[in-house]
Amino acid sequence: MPETPVIDIHCHAAGVGAGGSGCFVSPRMRRSWKYRFYLRAFGVTDTELEREGDDIILRRLAGGLAASRRVQAAVVLALDGIVGPDGALDRERTEAYIPNDFLAEECRRYNNLLFGASVNPSRHDALERLDKEAADGAVLMKWLPSIQFIDPADRRHIPFYRRLRELGLPLLVHTGEEESFTWARNELGDPERLRLPLEEGVTVIAAHCASNGRNDGEPNFARFLRLAPLYPNLYADISALTQANRLGHLPLVLRHGELHGRLLYGTDMPLLTTGITSPWFQLFRLPFSEVRRITAVKNPWDRDVELKLALGMPEVLLGNAARLLGGRM
DSSP states (O other): OOSSOOEEEEEEOOOOSGGGOOOEEOHHHHHSHHHHHHHHHHTOOHHHHHHHOTHHHHHHHHHHHHTOSSOOEEEEEOBOOOBOTTSSBOTTTOSEEBOHHHHHHHHHTOTTEEEEEOOOTTSTTHHHHHHHHHHTTOOEEEEOHHHHTOOTTOGGGHHHHHHHHHHTOOEEEEOSOOOSSSOOOGGGGOGGGGHHHHHTTOOEEEEGGGOSOEETTEEHHHHHHHHTTTOTTEEEEOTTTTSGGGTTHHHHHHTOGGGGGGEEOOOOBTGGGSGGGOGGGGTTTSOHHHHHHHHTOOSHHHHHHHHHHHTTOOGGGGGHHHHHHGGGO
16 A cells, blocks of 8 residues: 555445345345345345355455555445344344444455444443454444434443543544435434534544534534534544535535545445446536546546545545554554
8 A cells, every 4th residue: 555545434335144244134124225226336136145145245345446546445334233222233123234243354355445343332242342343453433323323422322432532443423314224313413412422532533524414403514513623533524425415515515624634535335336426417516528537437436536636625635534544554
């Protein structure tokens, strides 16, 4: 890798349990059109997954990154589920689950995949799991509160936050509305709920810059902006900000030059491989010739970098994730 590699800090995996991975997708989610959409995005079919195992997705992610000229590595994210009153996984209410053990093992196979762990802090053994994932090479912790039913403002999570701080593990938290599943508790994506981990000294990364949705009648992005000057340990990733449902959000975020040192490059892969991130949606912002040039770039990571640069992303921002993760890579 270069001295300061470009790291995609927000890349998803998936699985249905094929090959003994331990992953699962709920029957409700598998009946949804979204499930078929995600399969196409990953470039796999149910038949391929059952025949070759869930690890085919990691193999293809690693191959796509190896072919990229611009991006050297990606943090691939596990996904813990909903936890019941007994402190154990509630499989009945969990729509998708990607276990840490499976993902950590797969990421070790490739020099361009970094392990992003996910532990619901309401598990009865959350602290033990957190220590284990750190020992297994996790470079950060990922939460999707609106799907995992995690309230970041719950003071019962303080011991978890203090251990994250001691371990030096950043917490990547989805902020804003969640539209990828069949339901969501979007009030849990309110950036204001991040005050507690920030006050406990955790390095918090607000995924998607809280770029959509509202809470208490106020845009989530405005609520994120209010926190940024108060907490130097608050970062954000710019994944998904060129999608059709977020047009204009990347230039809006980039207007805030004071944030540039804390903005991290991310893609929300595999959504780069779908039409919702087409450069053609940017015709009202970019010249036709520029859109055509970017569209012709075959590798999805390279195309995403070119598009974001054309929309005003400073080149120096590409190295921010590597600088933040430091020796954990």
